[in-house]
Amino acid sequence: MAYIELSGVHKVYRKKNLDIPVLSGLSITLEAGEFVALMGPSGSGKSTLLNLIGGLDTPTRGEIRVGDAALHTMSERELTAWRSRHVGFIFQMYHLLPVLTAAQNVELPLMLFRMGAKERRERVRLALSIVGLEDRADHKPGQLSGGQEQRVAIARALVTDPELLLADEPTGDLDAASAASVLQLVNRLNDEFKKTIIMVTHDPKAASHASRQLHLEKGELFADKPREPALVAY
Amino acid sequence: MTKATVLLKNLGRNKLRTTLTVVAIALPMLVFTVSRSFVDAIDEFFAESDRNLRVAVHQKVTYTAPMPQRIKDEILQLAPPGYVTAICRTSWFGGHVEGKQATFPSMGVDRDTFPVVYSEFRMSPEDVAAFQKERRGAVIGSMLANQQNWKVGDRVTLKGQLPPYPVIEFVIVAIPPGLDSPWFYFALDYYDEKYREATGNPVSVNNFWLKCASPEAREWALAEIDKHFANTEYETRTEMESTFVESFVKSQGDWVGMIWNIGRLIVLVAIAVAFNTMSMSFRERTREIAVLRALGFSAGRIVRMVLAEGVVLGLLGGLIAVAPIYALTTAQDVIVPGTGRPIKIAETTAAGALLVALTCGFLAALVPAVLAGRLKVAAALRKVA
Numbered sequence: 001m002a003y004i005e006l007s008g009v010h011k012v013y014r015k016k017n018l019d020i021p022v023l024s025g026l027s028i029t030l031e032a033g034e035f036v037a038l039m040g041p042s043g044s045g046k047s048t049l050l051n052l053i054g055g056l057d058t059p060t061r062g063e064i065r066v067g068d069a070a071l072h073t074m075s076e077r078e079l080t081a082w083r084s085r086h087v088g089f090i091f092q093m094y095h096l097l098p099v100l101t102a103a104q105n106v107e108l109p110l111m112l113f114r115m116g117a118k119e120r121r122e123r124v125r126l127a128l129s130i131v132g133l134e135d136r137a138d139h140k141p142g143q144l145s146g147g148q149e150q151r152v153a154i155a156r157a158l159v160t161d162p163e164l165l166l167a168d169e170p171t172g173d174l175d176a177a178s179a180a181s182v183l184q185l186v187n188r189l190n191d192e193f194k195k196t197i198i199m200v201t202h203d204p205k206a207a208s209h210a211s212r213q214l215h216l217e218k219g220e221l222f223a224d225k226p227r228e229p230a231l232v233a234y
Numbered sequence: 235m236t237k238a239t240v241l242l243k244n245l246g247r248n249k250l251r252t253t254l255t256v257v258a259i260a261l262p263m264l265v266f267t268v269s270r271s272f273v274d275a276i277d278e279f280f281a282e283s284d285r286n287l288r289v290a291v292h293q294k295v296t297y298t299a300p301m302p303q304r305i306k307d308e309i310l311q312l313a314p315p316g317y318v319t320a321i322c323r324t325s326w327f328g329g330h331v332e333g334k335q336a337t338f339p340s341m342g343v344d345r346d347t348f349p350v351v352y353s354e355f356r357m358s359p360e361d362v363a364a365f366q367k368e369r370r371g372a373v374i375g376s377m378l379a380n381q382q383n384w385k386v387g388d389r390v391t392l393k394g395q396l397p398p399y400p401v402i403e404f405v406i407v408a409i410p411p412g413l414d415s416p417w418f419y420f421a422l423d424y425y426d427e428k429y430r431e432a433t434g435n436p437v438s439v440n441n442f443w444l445k446c447a448s449p450e451a452r453e454w455a456l457a458e459i460d461k462h463f464a465n466t467e468y469e470t471r472t473e474m475e476s477t478f479v480e481s482f483v484k485s486q487g488d489w490v491g492m493i494w495n496i497g498r499l500i501v502l503v504a505i506a507v508a509f510n511t512m513s514m515s516f517r518e519r520t521r522e523i524a525v526l527r528a529l530g531f532s533a534g535r536i537v538r539m540v541l542a543e544g545v546v547l548g549l550l551g552g553l554i555a556v557a558p559i560y561a562l563t564t565a566q567d568v569i570v571p572g573t574g575r576p577i578k579i580a581e582t583t584a585a586g587a588l589l590v591a592l593t594c595g596f597l598a599a600l601v602p603a604v605l606a607g608r609l610k611v612a613a614a615l616r617k618v619a
Binding site for chain 1: 235237239240243244246247521522525526527528529530531532533535611612615616
């Protein structure tokens with residue numbers, strides 16, 4: 001059974017009385033545990049699609065189902081609650097709170113759950129150990145490298161143990177070595193922890209880590225193909 | 235990590251701005267606290283004055299205009315028998331210790347009637363006898379005694395505030411328990427003698443204080459004395475002590491009203507400054523708020539978070555405004571001009587200042603909080619991506 005199902009999804013932004021269509025009747029099905037790369041030129045609708053699947057935005061028309069949730073029918077309040085339990089976000093610019101330590105940043109999503117301090121600490125420790133940054137728990141973002149910051153952001157996305165991880169250009173701001181390290185980690189989360197992962201990327205090398213590549217162009221699905229192992233370069 | 239940790243971390247991210255915002259809230263709260271306490275002290279003073287049967291007679295034009303001493307006899311002849319218990323003449327001296335800047339209220343009074351007219355000072359028979367006996371005698375308030383480190387028996391020399399600026403030596407004969415103000419009273423006849431030596435003329439009187447025997451007698455005085463002196467060289471105004479003191483205080487400048495008005499304005503300025511700060515802080519953190527919303531923080535939670543920051547800033551401002559002035563006025567007496575009463579910060583005033591400060595912080599954070607709650611997450615992330 002499909003884990004993510006989009007059916008006839010349209011998204012139109014309205015700007016100064018002008019309708020700007022971004023997605024035009026998109027229909028996609030993803031299985032649980034897939035690692036999908038979303039590719040396409042700028043303005044093709046990749047990030048918009050990611051936001052819709054993550055419940056950050058709602059479609060103008062069409063249906064989106066993720067697991068048991070029919071996102072297109074849910075209110076903003078319901079979407080917010082759903083996101084906190086089922087989705088982890090990884091952003092290109094990490095978006096860590098600069099005033100908090102790595103551990104505190106990772107702990108942030110747990111503030112939304114009824115949980116004892118001991119369990120929280122254990123979850124944070126585990127998430128940081130998965131990304132290999134247990135020893136940087138007390139460092140603030142300004143004291144970490146870009147790659148380390150992104151790994152902290154991944155730990156923050158992981159800490160609530162969501163089924164779905166959504167990554168928007170997670171290596172876009174990293175050097176090659178850091179990008180490779182992050183992609184290996186993402187691969188591990190997919191292989192070892194069975195997370196369903198959707199990653200937006202412009203980079204074919206990064207996309208080659210995914211088991212499936214979806215190419216968008218002008219808001220429509222242009223190509224849907226499996227991984228090409230030969231392209232894996234990192 | 236608790237919500238308080240996040241709140242404090244956010245407040246601490248720009249310490250200078252946070253400090254300035256707190257100060258911007260604290261200053262008007264300080265004005266509020268002080269002005270409210272001034273008004274309390276004056277109200278208390280008036281209320282106390284209302285309790286007694288004392289009325290003041292002075293020139294119609296102003297209470298500072300000179301009047302001849304004989305007016306006292308005319309009033310006594312005019313009054314029905316038993317209506318006026320005593321009349322005490324007062325003549326402003328306003329002196330200060332030579333070589334020192336600080337002045338304090340001082341005046342010449344009738345030695346024989348002063349203890350009767352000002353019975354609330356509770357002069358003992360020994361004090362009264364000493365004042366009657368010693369023509370250079372002075373009766374002073376305990377506050378003045380403490381300020382100047384004076385005691386009974388001390389000789390002090392004061393220089394007058396008005397021409398011919400006589401320099402006169404006094405002997406402190408009493409510090410009565412009911413006189414806790416910084417006033418300095420001395421014998422009018424002694425002042426008159428020194429004045430005559432310097433000018434050849436008798437010293438003039440500013441006010442005649444009548445101690446009435448009953449409320450009826452007081453009403454008579456208020457109604458009849460001015461009629462009697464109407465169309466004479468010295469037209470009078472007879473008024474309750476409370477009215478007199480109010481005029482006196484206002485003659486020092488309507489600083490109470492002024493302080494209130496300035497206080498109101500500054501509170502508005504504080505809200506505007508705090509609002510600007512909170513708005514700047516919100517704008518700078520739009521990305522972070524969008525990320526928190528993406529992580530699953532509800533709009534309500536974000537609104538509460540921003541409001542809490544405003545309230546904490548307000549609370550800090552309130553505490554900084556109230557605590558030092560409370561400590562200061564508790565540790566030493568700060569006198570309200572014209573009343574001789576020290577400012578006391580009432581608990582209700584302190585609580586009121588804190589409440590106003592909290593409200594300032596809350597109101598300043600309200601719009602940024604609502605904007606933060608309404609933030610469109612996807613749009614906000616797009617803008618900053």
